[in-house]
Amino acid sequence: MENKINYQLPSAVAEEAAGKINEAVSLLSPYLIALNAEERQSLPKMSDGTAPFVEKCLDYCESDAQFAPPFLDLEGFQNDMDSWEKLMAILRPVQQLAANLDDTTTQAGSEGYTAALMYYNSVKQAAKLSIPGSKTIYDDLKKRFASNGNRTVE
Template sequence: MARQNLISVEIVDAVVAEAIVTINNTRTEFPFLINLSAEERKNFRKMGPKSVDYVNENLLGANQFPSSLPADFPVAEFTKDVAAINKLYPLLIASQALTEALNDTILALSSDAMKEADEVYGFLKVAAKRDANAKALVEQMARRFKGQGKRKTE
């Protein structure tokens, strides 16, 4: 049986620690970042990538035709919001790409590890028939499958 090995890597602890420090430092550079509740997210008007042009064009319109707006329209705040969005979007895209790569890498590593663990478990179940120490370990590992029952094949 061919063994799966989607990814093979040894990660240096210092590199991970440095990356975490970098991420945390980046977060401190943006003290205005907020975390919304699920309810708040649900109720807010959303702007996706396709709406960026729409918002920028409306800002242009607000600046070109200020007399068309009510006197109390907050053009300066609208300008600040749009400028912040335009500066944060590249950061969002880069961080999403990193998050997606981390998720995919962990998924591949997890798949490798689970297949390898299942194979070891199978070998140890055989060994447990003749070795009490192996039997104790197999019984401990079997807790992971408790309540799953046997799968029916159709």
């Protein structure tokens, strides 16, 4: 098994990054909303393919306002697009960061769990051979697998 996470993340780096993320959360929180699953599902979605159409419609609303329906809030439309553009510029790198954090924590956790299983299996063998001190450790560690009848320990 390749050990891809063969370093210690400096505490100062982790603390500074967490602080900056918390700062961004605090800075943006007055401008963010939360949608429930029903609301999210019911909304028409704007994607990279839809954005040019929406931007073109906004341009036409501004240049040829006579075709805009009287109930269309042009200022609200402009504000929506301005907010969308600015928030997307923030969201894209955050999504990349979240994906990379997820990949890295998955890898680090997998490596840690694999190392733990190696130790566990070594203690298990030592307990089978009645090596002093191993049975107490094995009895403590095997509790993790007690309720997992269908799982196998590697």
